[in-house]
Amino acid sequence: AQSVTQLDSHVSVSEGTPVLLRCNYSSSYSPSLFWYVQHPNKGLQLLLKYTSAATLVKGINGFEAEFKKSETSFHLTKPSAHMSDAAEYFCVVSEWRGSYIPTFGRGTSLIVHP
Amino acid sequence: GAVVSQHPSWVICKSGTSVKIECRSLDFQATTMFWYRQFPKQSLMLMATSNEGSKATYEQGVEKDKFLINHASLTLSTLTVTSAHPEDSSFYICSAPTDPTGGTDTQYFGPGTRLTVL
Numbered sequence: 339a340q341s342v343t344q345l346d347s348h349v350s351v352s353e354g355t356p357v358l359l360r361c362n363y364s365s366s367y368s369p370s371l372f373w374y375v376q377h378p379n380k381g382l383q384l385l386l387k388y389t390s391a392a393t394l395v396k397g398i399n400g401f402e403a404e405f406k407k408s409e410t411s412f413h414l415t416k417p418s419a420h421m422s423d424a425a426e427y428f429c430v431v432s433e434w435r436g437s438y439i440p441t442f443g444r445g446t447s448l449i450v451h452p
Numbered sequence: 453g454a455v456v457s458q459h460p461s462w463v464i465c466k467s468g469t470s471v472k473i474e475c476r477s478l479d480f481q482a483t484t485m486f487w488y489r490q491f492p493k494q495s496l497m498l499m500a501t502s503n504e505g506s507k508a509t510y511e512q513g514v515e516k517d518k519f520l521i522n523h524a525s526l527t528l529s530t531l532t533v534t535s536a537h538p539e540d541s542s543f544y545i546c547s548a549p550t551d552p553t554g555g556t557d558t559q560y561f562g563p564g565t566r567l568t569v570l
Contacts, residue, residue: 370557381456381545381563382496428495430559436509437484437501438549438557444495 340365340433344443352451357416359446361429364410370432371412372440373403377425385427388412399423424450454480454550458562465536466570473531473565475502475546481526482548486559487519490543502529502546536569543567 345360363369371388386397393405403414412429429443455478465471475485483504488496500521501509508521518540520532533540543566547559 372558374561379543379564379566381458382547382559382561384558384560387558432557432559434557439498439501440486440547440557440559441498442495447493 340369340431340441342429342431342441342443344427344429344446346446347444348447348449350449350451351419353421354418357414357419357423357448359414359427359429359448361412361414361443362410363412363429363431365431365433367433370438371403371405372430372432373397373401373412373414374428374430375425376428376445382428385414419448419450421450421452424448454478454548454560456482456546456548456560456562458544458546458565460565461563462566462568464568464570467537468535470532470534471536471567473533473544473546473567475529475531475548475562477527477548477560480548480550482529482550483526485523485529485546485548487521487529487531488545488547490545490564492543496545499531504529533567536567538569541567541569 341364343362373385374382386395388405396402426445430440432438432440457476459474485502487499499514502521502523504523523529545564547561
């Protein structure tokens with residue numbers, strides 16, 4: 339069985355400072371891992387996806403995530419936060435069950451202060 | 453990237469009525485679609501997997517007779533909330549992978565439908 343733990347329900351940063359959103363996972367097999375962003379009352383947008391081709395994955399809007407198998411982690415980072423980054427972020431692990439079934443973390447709310 | 457639409461974006465209905473929500477893949481065919489429910493400030497809860505041409509697969513605890521899912525074509529899945537009650541009020545989101553059987557597991561999400569039951 340797969341599961342995802344997002345370690346922080348809220349992360350608060352100042353504009354221009356680094357962002358770190360933490361995610362740990364468990365999976366029976368080699369997982370597919372994703373980060374999605376959701377702005378208020380909107381659907382989810384794919385930020386990036388781990389495909390096993392490279393452990394450091396670059397996504398849109400300057401975000402990247404590093405897959406660390408030994409730590410079962412897939413933390414999301416960005417060097418410099420922008421006001422428009424304020425949103426809800428979801429870490430997702432996908433497992434094959436006849437088709438790929440996603441499991442969501444609880445979400446981390448990113449707050450960016452001016 | 454692939455585009456998934458939902459209609460309506462919001463709906464208000466009276467208790468006891470039924471509401472239909474549509475999920476469409478606009479630029480790809482989706483043999484599988486997923487329906488989720490999201491409560492305020494909470495994560496997405498997978499309700500069911502919608503399979504084109506066959507019955508939907510419901511997650512444990514989701515009432516099949518309450519949430520009717522029909523996947524009539526390769527681009528359309530519908531979720532009907534039957535005899536809606538205020539506790540059914542929620543944000544409903546659908547998603548579809550572009551190629552569920554060929555190794556592509558990236559989900560593309562619809563914008564969501566806000567259901568309010570009075």
